[in-house]
Amino acid sequence: MKPMTKTLPSESRYRWQITWRIVTAIFGGFALANTSGILLTYLLPMNKIDALTTSMLLSFGIYAGAVMWVFSHRSLFKSLAGIWIPASVFFAIIVVFKLIGVAP
Amino acid sequence: MLAAYALAYCSFLILSMAMSKHFQQIFPQKKMPQPYITLVRAIGWALLAITLFYCSHLYGWATGIVAALGLMSAAAFVLALILNYAPRFAPGIAAITIIVSVF
Amino acid sequence: MKSGFRQSMSWLHTWGGLTVGWVLYFVFLTGTLGYFDAEIDAWMKPELPPETANIQQSLSTAEKRLHEKAQGAERWFISPPGDRNNPYLRVFWQMPGADGKPGPRVNELLNATTGETLSGRATGGGQTLYRMHYALHYMPPNIGYWIVGICSMFMLVAIITGIVIHKKIFKDIFTFRSAKGQRSWLDMHNLLSVSALPFHLMITYSGLLFFVLTYMSLIVAGTYGFGDDAKNNFTNDFFSEADKPAASGNKANMAELSAMVAIAESHWGAGQVRYLDIDYPGDSNARVTIGRQLDSPLRSAPELVFDGATGELLTEKSAITSQPRAVYDTFLGLHEGLFANIGLRWLYFFSGLLGTAMIATGMLLWSLKRRPAQLQKAGGPDFGYRLVESLNLGTIVGLPIAIAAYFWANRLLPVDFAGRAQWEMHCLFIVWLFTLLYPLMRSINRGWVDMLWLAAAAFGLLPLLNALTTERNLFNSISRQDWVFAGTDLTFLTIGIAFAFAAWRLRENNKTAEMSASAASTQKSSREIYIPPAATTYSSKQHTETH
Numbered sequence: 001m002k003p004m005t006k007t008l009p010s011e012s013r014y015r016w017q018i019t020w021r022i023v024t025a026i027f028g029g030f031a032l033a034n035t036s037g038i039l040l041t042y043l044l045p046m047n048k049i050d051a052l053t054t055s056m057l058l059s060f061g062i063y064a065g066a067v068m069w070v071f072s073h074r075s076l077f078k079s080l081a082g083i084w085i086p087a088s089v090f091f092a093i094i095v096v097f098k099l100i101g102v103a104p
Numbered sequence: 105m106l107a108a109y110a111l112a113y114c115s116f117l118i119l120s121m122a123m124s125k126h127f128q129q130i131f132p133q134k135k136m137p138q139p140y141i142t143l144v145r146a147i148g149w150a151l152l153a154i155t156l157f158y159c160s161h162l163y164g165w166a167t168g169i170v171a172a173l174g175l176m177s178a179a180a181f182v183l184a185l186i187l188n189y190a191p192r193f194a195p196g197i198a199a200i201t202i203i204v205s206v207f
Numbered sequence: 208m209k210s211g212f213r214q215s216m217s218w219l220h221t222w223g224g225l226t227v228g229w230v231l232y233f234v235f236l237t238g239t240l241g242y243f244d245a246e247i248d249a250w251m252k253p254e255l256p257p258e259t260a261n262i263q264q265s266l267s268t269a270e271k272r273l274h275e276k277a278q279g280a281e282r283w284f285i286s287p288p289g290d291r292n293n294p295y296l297r298v299f300w301q302m303p304g305a306d307g308k309p310g311p312r313v314n315e316l317l318n319a320t321t322g323e324t325l326s327g328r329a330t331g332g333g334q335t336l337y338r339m340h341y342a343l344h345y346m347p348p349n350i351g352y353w354i355v356g357i358c359s360m361f362m363l364v365a366i367i368t369g370i371v372i373h374k375k376i377f378k379d380i381f382t383f384r385s386a387k388g389q390r391s392w393l394d395m396h397n398l399l400s401v402s403a404l405p406f407h408l409m410i411t412y413s414g415l416l417f418f419v420l421t422y423m424s425l426i427v428a429g430t431y432g433f434g435d436d437a438k439n440n441f442t443n444d445f446f447s448e449a450d451k452p453a454a455s456g457n458k459a460n461m462a463e464l465s466a467m468v469a470i471a472e473s474h475w476g477a478g479q480v481r482y483l484d485i486d487y488p489g490d491s492n493a494r495v496t497i498g499r500q501l502d503s504p505l506r507s508a509p510e511l512v513f514d515g516a517t518g519e520l521l522t523e524k525s526a527i528t529s530q531p532r533a534v535y536d537t538f539l540g541l542h543e544g545l546f547a548n549i550g551l552r553w554l555y556f557f558s559g560l561l562g563t564a565m566i567a568t569g570m571l572l573w574s575l576k577r578r579p580a581q582l583q584k585a586g587g588p589d590f591g592y593r594l595v596e597s598l599n600l601g602t603i604v605g606l607p608i609a610i611a612a613y614f615w616a617n618r619l620l621p622v623d624f625a626g627r628a629q630w631e632m633h634c635l636f637i638v639w640l641f642t643l644l645y646p647l648m649r650s651i652n653r654g655w656v657d658m659l660w661l662a663a664a665a666f667g668l669l670p671l672l673n674a675l676t677t678e679r680n681l682f683n684s685i686s687r688q689d690w691v692f693a694g695t696d697l698t699f700l701t702i703g704i705a706f707a708f709a710a711w712r713l714r715e716n717n718k719t720a721e722m723s724a725s726a727a728s729t730q731k732s733s734r735e736i737y738i739p740p741a742a743t744t745y746s747s748k749q750h751t752e753t754h
Contacts (some may be wrong), residue, residue: 038425050532071215161549167502177406
């Protein structure tokens with residue numbers, strides 16, 4: 001807690017932590033919401049437009065969940081990895097799906 | 105709509121009476137006997153359900169739920185203010201609301 | 208991040224809320240006024256008499272006008288007058304565009320009885336005020352959508368974290384304790400948030416959904432790809448427009464619209480026709496779509512599609528096309544509340560005010576919590592702290608004053624003044640700028656009292672201004688049973704009284720605080736102790752009653 005009583009290096013480390021987390025929450029959360037949304041559209045057992053509508057409805061929930069995840073963990077690595085890794089994996093899967101022609 | 109509001113207000117009033125801190129605000133001299141608390145709470149929840157059914161009866165299901173939630177928000181807010189500023193009048197205000205809504 | 212989950216969420220709630228609080232306050236307040244947009248429209252055009260024409264008369268007026276002005280248009284749209292959402296006859300047309308671009312679009316309000324376009328003073332009305340809550344002002348709409356969208360996302364996170372950090376959400380649901388300083392403000396913030404929680408969640412989430420196609424356009428692109436073709440395919444699927452035929456290019460006389468309306472009314476009942484949407488009028492492939500009034504939160508309504516040339520009923524479209532689509536439409540409908548009758552409309556308005564007050568109390572809590580420590584600082588409070596304090600005052604009380612200025616401008620600017628509608632809005636923002644600067648010139652306690660009095664006068668005197676500048680004063684309105692006008696005047700008066708009450712209470716509190724401060728000033732220099740308005744002097748009575 002009390003950043004006042006800490007020494008200066010830890011104060012600046014705290015600031016860097018916050019910066020990373022904010023960037024991850026805003027952009028990483030957005031990336032995760034979009035990639036998981038696209039993937040859901042491919043996977044949901046409905047017709048194309050209904051699957052799309054459903055994943056758009058869910059996307060803001062995923063985004064909000066991602067933001068909370070980023071700020072809920074003590075470990076900076078865990079917070080950042082928990083967003084960027086799934087986002088990258090989802091992105092890779094989408095690209096593969098597109099390449100082999102599974103996705104529309 | 106006023107009748108539905110009266111219902112919502114009464115259900116919250118009864119629910120608040122099942123909480124010892126609010127019961128004491130309303131009746132400073134008395135104490136709610138323990139076995140009654142569950143009963144009172146059950147009546148409160150039942151009345152809340154009746155509010156929902158009554159609203160659906162008035163406006164149909166979809167609009168009824170919206171109306172019921174809106175009325176419950178208003179009733180909870182008003183009740184909390186009354187419990188702070190004039191706790192002893194809380195039951196009286198319920199009675200007045202019911203009478204006004206009937207006429 | 209912090210030691211525990213709840214602490215981390217509390218940090219996120221506090222700082223996320225503070226970052227966008229002022230924009231959210233603006234969005235919530237102007238959006239709340241939007242629930243009475245049509246009523247404000249009426250108040251701001253006092254010259255216009257209420258429309259009484261029936262639907263057949265309105266139809267022939269609209270048809271005459273459209274034949275006159277919009278021959279060869281791609282699309283006509285007629286919304287007949289009658290209910291609260293459409294007090295006047297409105298026609299719209301779109302001309303065909305050249306090389307892929309959409310043609311010019313025209314919107315007109317008509318007097319259904321005489322067929323003249325409705326004049327009345329130029330004004331932004333309730334619509335411009337309401338439009339600002341999602342598109343802001345003085346910027347391209349797209350930028351406004353994004354700013355409001357980002358802030359709404361913060362709001363969604365703030366609501367969820369708020370639920371997580373509220374330890375006794377059910378136990379404390381009816382708890383408000385006045386005269387306890389910061390504790391009272393936290394109680395009030397919790398009460399405002401929890402009592403209308405369903406509304407707060409619904410309005411924030413559905414607000415995001417309105418522009419989901421903008422914010423989450425990548426999800427659409429993931430399935431449909433990029434480019435104009437992809438966009439068209441998606442639009443056809445999403446708005447199920449694929450089954451509409453294209454124009455044939457052969458001219459044909461239009462069948463009687465009134466006959467189609469008669470068929471629609473026999474299906475749904477009299478007064479149930481909300482709009483007529485006519486594709487390719489005058490073409491042999493013309494289609495007339497008639498939509499029903501909204502009577503539930505579902506924003507889509509059943510439609511009847513007619514062949515425009517023969518007048519034959521082709522299809523009946525049900526309001527629900529698919530489950531996910533129905534969920535989407537229901538959220539949009541819940542947000543707009545177009546289906547709400549007058550009682551429900553007031554509940555919407557009240558819930559909106561609770562939300563606005565929730566944001567205001569949240570921002571005040573931030574500064575109240577830090578005030579004691581800031582006052583102890585050797586060189587006076589930090590710049591950041593003073594900025595927040597001033598922005599709070601300049602927004603929480605300043606914005607309502609600025610909105611009142613918008614109404615004052617409507618009555619005081621000359622009726623024949625050219626840039627009148629724009630200047631109404633300029634007045635709003637000029638006054639807001641002054642109220643934002645004012646706290647910098649005055650001590651914060653005095654600033655609050657002054658501005659609350661100003662807000663009280665600005666709203667409380669509006670009915671008087673209305674009486675002096677129009678024939679439709681409060682007494683006339685009541686005796687003519689013109690409840691739109693009387694209701695608006697009375698609402699202004701009520702808001703004025705509420706502000707006056709707050710100003711008076713705060714001044715009394717400041718006095719008491721000054722007295723107790725001077726009594727204790729032998730040791731410390733007498734800095735004013737700020738006691739906010741909710742912390743009142745009911746305490747003594749309260750104590751004897753509760754203990």
